[in-house]
Amino acid sequence: MDREEFRKDVKLAVSGDKQAFSRLYALVYEELYRTAFYSLRNEHDAADAVSDTVLDAYNSIGKLRSEEAFRSWIFKILSAKIKRKQAEYASPASDIDAPEYENVLSDNFSFESLELAEAMYRIDDDERLILSLSVLSGYTGDEIAKIIGMKASSVRSKLMRTKEKLKKLIGG
Numbered sequence: 001m002d003r004e005e006f007r008k009d010v011k012l013a014v015s016g017d018k019q020a021f022s023r024l025y026a027l028v029y030e031e032l033y034r035t036a037f038y039s040l041r042n043e044h045d046a047a048d049a050v051s052d053t054v055l056d057a058y059n060s061i062g063k064l065r066s067e068e069a070f071r072s073w074i075f076k077i078l079s080a081k082i083k084r085k086q087a088e089y090a091s092p093a094s095d096i097d098a099p100e101y102e103n104v105l106s107d108n109f110s111f112e113s114l115e116l117a118e119a120m121y122r123i124d125d126d127e128r129l130i131l132s133l134s135v136l137s138g139y140t141g142d143e144i145a146k147i148i149g150m151k152a153s154s155v156r157s158k159l160m161r162t163k164e165k166l167k168k169l170i171g172g
Contacts, residue, residue: 001027010067021058028071032078035132038120039082049081056081075137076147079129083148086125119169127162134159 001009001023012020032053036046057074064073120128126148133139133147141159145152 006070007067010064010070013061014064016062021061024070025054025057028074031137032074034136035075035129036078036082038132038136039125039129040085041121041128045085049078049085052081053078072139072143072147075133075139079133079148082129083125089125115170119166122169123162123165127158127165130155130159131162131166 006024006027009017009020009023013024029050032050033046036049036053037043040046040049053074056077064070120131123131129148130144133144134141139147141156142152144150144159145155148155150158
C-alpha cells in the first residue's frame with residue numbers, strides 16, 4: 001500500500017469504515033504481535049494484548065487527529081496493554097511460564113536466534129519493550145519516547161545500554 005492509499009484508509013477508518021480499518025490492521029498486525037511477544041514472552045498474552053489493542057483502536061479511531069500518527073498511536077495503545085500485563089506478572093498471584101520462543105521461531109531458526117531469544121528473556125520489561133519497538137518495529141528514540149511516555153534521552157541511553165547488555169549475554 002502506498003502512502004496515499006494509507007492516508008486515504010486512515011481517513012476512511014476515522015469516519016467509521018470497517019474495511020479501511022481492517023486494511024490498516026493488516027499492515028501492522030505482525031509488528032504489533034512481535035513487539036507484544038518479545039515484551040511479554042508468552043504467545044497467549046501477546047495475542048491478548050494485540051486483540052485488546054485492536055479493539056481499543058477500533059473503538060477510538062474517530063479521535064485520531066493525523067493520518068501520519070496512526071502507527072505510533074496504535075503502538076502507544078499496545079504499549080499500555082503490555083505494561084498492564086507486565087504489572088500483572090509482578091503481582092504475587094501471577095505465575096510466569098517459561099518463555100515460549102520455540103513456538104514463534106521459524107523452521108529456519110538457528111542457534112544464534114535461540115541464544116538471542118534466551119538473552120531477551122533475561123532483560124527487564126522496559127528494556128525489552130524499548131528494544132522491541134526499536135529493532136522489530138523500527139521506531140526512533142523520539143518516537144519510542146512518545147509511545148511509552150519517557151524522555152527521549154532516557155530512551156536512547158536505555159536502548160544503548162540494553163544492546164550492550166545483550167551483546168554480553170550472547171557473548172558478542
